[in-house]
Amino acid sequence: MVKDYDIDSEADFKEWKAAVSPYHGFDVVYARVHMYPVNDNGNWHFYVSTHSYWNLDECLKVVVGLSDAGISVELGEVAHILGILKETDYVEITPYAYRYMQGDNISSQTRLPYADEIDKYTLKKIIANTEWKKIEKVRPID
Numbered sequence: 453m454v455k456d457y458d459i460d461s462e463a464d465f466k467e468w469k470a471a472v473s474p475y476h477g478f479d480v481v482y483a484r485v486h487m488y489p490v491n492d493n494g495n496w497h498f499y500v501s502t503h504s505y506w507n508l509d510e511c512l513k514v515v516v517g518l519s520d521a522g523i524s525v526e527l528g529e530v531a532h533i534l535g536i537l538k539e540t541d542y543v544e545i546t547p548y549a550y551r552y553m554q555g556d557n558i559s560s561q562t563r564l565p566y567a568d569e570i571d572k573y574t575l576k577k578i579i580a581n582t583e584w585k586k587i588e589k590v591r592p593i594d
Contacts, residue, residue, distance in 0.1 A: 481510040490526070501528025505536060545582065 457464040478486040484504040489496055498518060502511040518525040535541030544561045
């Protein structure tokens with residue numbers, strides 16, 4: 453519990469940080485916008501990150517708000533975020549779309565709409581602009 457730590461103790465803070473880092477202890481926006489202090493060669497700043505494209509706007513609001521208030525802040529996942537903003541990232545089409553940024557320059561996922569949700573022209577346009585991956589054969593280990 454937080455009340456068990458001395459809020460003025462750097463050692464207690466480090467102990468608390470180690471205890472909560474694998475969980476959501478640093479969330480400032482529900483589930484996946486994290487903020488925590490970093491000491492870089494004696495200089496403190498906040499590190500703000502997200503692994504979710506669905507709340508990227510909230511992450512950016514936190515960074516801009518801190519910066520505007522004159523607080524030193526570093527934004528994490530810059531390569532993924534720039535890919536999204538410049539529209540140079542990939543959107544993975546999968547039957548099981550999830551909200552977290554993926555590897556391989558994939559920033560978000562979606563599923564194709566059902567046939568009754570989309571017209572043929574749009575569907576053909578999606579297919580024409582899709583980079584198709586080879587389907588991997590999956591089999592049990594011998």
